[in-house]
Amino acid sequence: MRELELGLQLPSPLQDLHDDRLAGVRLFLKRDDLIHPEVTGNKWRKLKYLLADACASRASTLLTFGGAYSNHLRATAAVGRMCGFTTIGVVRGEEEPHNAMLDAAMSDGMQLHYMDRATYRRKADPEVIDALHRRFGDFYLVPEGGSTEFAVPGCRELVDEIEQPFDVIACPVGTGGTLAGIAAGLAPGQRALGVSVLKGAASLDDDVRSLQLDATGRVVGNWSIEHRFHCGGFARRSPELDEFLGDFDRRHGLRLDHVYVGKLMLAVFALISEGAFADGSRVVAVVTGRPPAGSG
Template sequence: MLTRHGLILHVQRDDRLHVSISGNKWRKLKYVLRQALSERATGLLSFGGAWSNHLHALAAAGHALGLPTVGVVRGEPEYAANPTLTDARAWGMALEFVDRQGYRRRHDSGFLAELAARYPGFYLIPEGGSCALALPGVAELWRELPACDRLVLPVASGGTLAGLLSARPERTVITGYAVLKGQGWLADTVCGLHPPAAGDAGWQLRLDHHGGGYAKCRDADRRAIVELSHTLNLPLEPVYSGKAMLGLFRDIEAGHYTSGSHLVFLHTGGLQGARSYTSVKRSGQAK
């Protein structure tokens, strides 16, 4: 297909960065953790879903640094037995489960103050690790990338995209494939993290390839992702990079990318999440 459409595609394998702190999580947490250590934080606290790559990576990092970790998890306590949270607990992460209504308070100053009072000295990190300190770690990726016309990546909380935009070379357009329903608010989130993005014409979001929402994947799409994985000899999961790669190839077939372009796909890691997704699908509880 690539030859037929006159395209060159390379893959940046950030899934190989670290065995536990994978891909964009390693880059986003780099300076956040340095700041926490400089402030002599007594622990780390953050937020995520029951299959969160971010909480998985944070638990591993806290264990390596000798810092206690707390994860505020959207979901029911029964999810503590899934592979992602089992790993997190093994690394010492304490889990607090909240319902969807309670989880919406994660940006509320009053709720954050409550958590700060209950966990004095803990460094609070936003969901997905997406904050101002995450951007410079992500921006360092440009030193490792080949020159290209288009950089393609999956987008969830927006921090990785914002970090890449903060140092985007003029010749490279960035295309983010939303892996959740991000109509409207996702672009606002990216611009909130990196305000100059609002006036930057060198990026776009593809919003029609989320497959029904975060961590949802239709059976036909899942089979297509498995086939792509085999064809490309590239490990993919159905939540982040698999969804984005499938969206990319569908857009290529539809003629969305200009012939002669050199594309680089950023594999952001998160392969551990495929274990949880499979177990959830088998129990009929995919979300």
């Protein structure tokens, strides 16, 4: 699958952000949200080598999981259409009126299957997977969020694209694949900072270690996860976050999504104000996606 043939814009741009709050820190935005209008940012990087493995396995159908507003479902449907796969999306919860995200996935040919929340929590159990095979036949299983050992080399390539010297690279963390890959690609003296978008997710540290070990056979210690900026939990928002997002949009003409990138940038500016980065530090913040159309 040649990236140019799929209409992907790689490498993604690196934007020098000018803001009077940076206090001696130089901040760059790695604009992965501009890679593709339907398969933005870390979604493509996490799926790239997984799709290659699916092709090598002669799979014709991809099955994956996500919530009703999942960018991952949307992206999997889009790459399925672009690369010739049938796609099935297992949606958490009972069927309800469609939203723009699910409508877009369906327009790309994805078949939706709703799963009650109790069963969805056990979606990795063999008996649940067996039941899905009985219903849908053979499929290539793509975990929720796409974080597998194949995500690590794809996300590692993000680092290789950055020609500007930097000290720290920061990204939001939901399942850990992007952080695991970025950290694996850093040079000595560089470090990666993940910002958890989940509440009470101390297990994310173990998830990142496991992904690195599965993909590379080793765990590197050049990364950490900041757990203070979840704003109440996944997809939750707080008055502080909303105020920050509005101000950022007014200053820079860039609307950030509140689920991932907004919390990342809230954390980066808070850490700058706390003096967490030495004067003169060069920090790259990865814009892993964009807000869905029509979202506030």
